[in-house]
Amino acid sequence: MNAVAQVYGVGLCCPLGKSLADASNAYAENEHNFVKSEKGPVGADGASVTLSCVMPFEDVRNFELRLQRLFAGAVDDMSATLTITSGPVAIRIVVPRWLASHKIGQSLMSWIGETWPTLFTDVVLLADGDTLAAYELVKGLRQVAEGEVPAMAIAALDSYMDAELLDILAINDRIYKRGTPHGLVPGEAAVIVMIGSNAAFPDASPIGTVRSAFNGFETENLSAPQGIIGRGLAKPLRQAFEAFQPDRFLVDLNGERWRSEDLGFALSGALIPDKLLSDFETPLSNTGDCGAANGLVMTAFALCSPADTIDHDVFAGDDHERRPSLSILSTSHFEGPRCVIALERYGREN
Template sequence: MSEIVAMGACTPIGLWAEAAAAAYFSEISGIQLHPRFIDTGGERVSMAFVEAVESTREADRMAELALAAIRDMLTQPDGGGQEADLLLSLPAYRPGFGPEDARALVEKIRGSVESAFSLREVVTGQYDQAGGVMAIATAMNRIANGGRRHCIVVATDSYIGADSLDWIEAHQRLKTVTNPFGLIPGEAAAAMLVGPATSRNRVQVIGGGLRREIADESPGPYLGRALSRALLDATAPLVERETPIRHLFVDLNGEIWRTDSFGNALMRASSRFALGESFNVTANRVGETGAAFGVLAGILAAVGRRTRMLEGRFACICGSATSGGARAAVLLDLGERPT
């Protein structure tokens, strides 16, 4: 079993973790019309962006966001000094983010982390919305199998740039007046230090599920088979306790296939959840955050519980890669209600 030791974030609704969580649970949205970007119909594009970041290239923005999140994490009392593995969640290659950009970004993040940690291994994953969730699950498994090793999980992504916006719109994925089922571009970075469980006062990672969707299994509408299996795997630790999960953070972003897949998966795993009327869709506040989604969701849940903005002891996070079929889920024990 592992726990979240320290965390940091940089988002359109808060430049550090506590500020982002306070804004999120206060239902403050960072989505606005961008002053410069317009779609092919001549309309200004709705997006969520960090105004403090001045870079215009997506890869440069990802780096600035990531370094800000790492600095936030390192300000915490236990946020440095350990020997650790570095697990990165980066976006898959696309216009505005190619192999050279990825290599430069990894080196910048490594350099920032090495000032405070002794790194043993650096692992990079590029699984978009599933990536951050997979990185948290991987950290949990490494700590469980390798003794008292720590893992630093860093996730960053940005769709705020001409290349990414053109690419999204060309594939009819951008939300516009004529395409109401598209996504709203966003950006964020999140960082967390995960270590072996030592304190009941910290959020613990107690379950994980990693699956892959096979195209032949889902003809027509996406049936969500692999995602449902990931959810069932992640929530298995609570089966004997018969404790329903009240919070589910999901990567819905307006795309129909993602909604279909999640809806079908949730029906198969419905016995594990008691969600009431809603679940947490981070894209409604910070836009599509891609590879940063899972780690950011974990931080929102952890800070929300600690500051009594989130009721309920357990939270689940699930994500699906846009391409490649990766599906992932993790289960967090947020601890007893703070006094």
């Protein structure tokens, strides 16, 4: 017998706020947290690098400690709104590829298990690019629905706030700066999405679920494309808009040219309402690029953004009850994976 798999809690720690509530309010106000610090890193031209930080770069130079504080912030945020009484749950954390096999990553797994033994067990790091955080969310919900597990946490964690990581971005001309207008603003984030069945959270109200997912893969070498970029995203995006009529459309544009080309081609083949086509949301333009956490950052905003980020048509009837809103989220990875999900946010009374 299949269970109903739903999202019961979200914890977020990102440059817009150290909680989902604060970050959502900042996102609704179209705020940014882009800074150039005199004590922070400088580029090859001697100019300060524009960053989007949760903690000032110069305040936490120990990268392992920075990751711990980011993750702890997401745990605190989730725990403030959701009580887990059924015992610790398995957690999958999508991280950058280098971290998944690095000693810092191994230490991080041990630290999480030792710090929150009543919350998490079976801590696993997954390499971004081999998978996507959005895909892991879909996979986890499927496992809950099929009765393999009663509950599970899907998380993502990433930060560019390290001199060596910033140098790698700069060497590859990926950082937004003078002379590189098609670049990203390095950011950082930790996100935790708690999913489960009704039996696992009898005293909690679910906040949403994934209605469907559509996957693709870009075969062009984005470093040296020989043809058109975007075929890998075009099919799943077209399928999503054929199957659903969403209220919101969120994409992971971050300033890099390849993402614009990828999405531009995909949009040309999808039947997207003019209203959404001219006004899709780009959360990473507010948070900066959060690497492996991009997909779940978008998911968090889709699940818990204030009402004024959603069209007033989602409010219906004299009882002032908000009907469920549906968002389509499009995510792409440089190494090829593409994932488009239809995410339903449940209604709440005003």
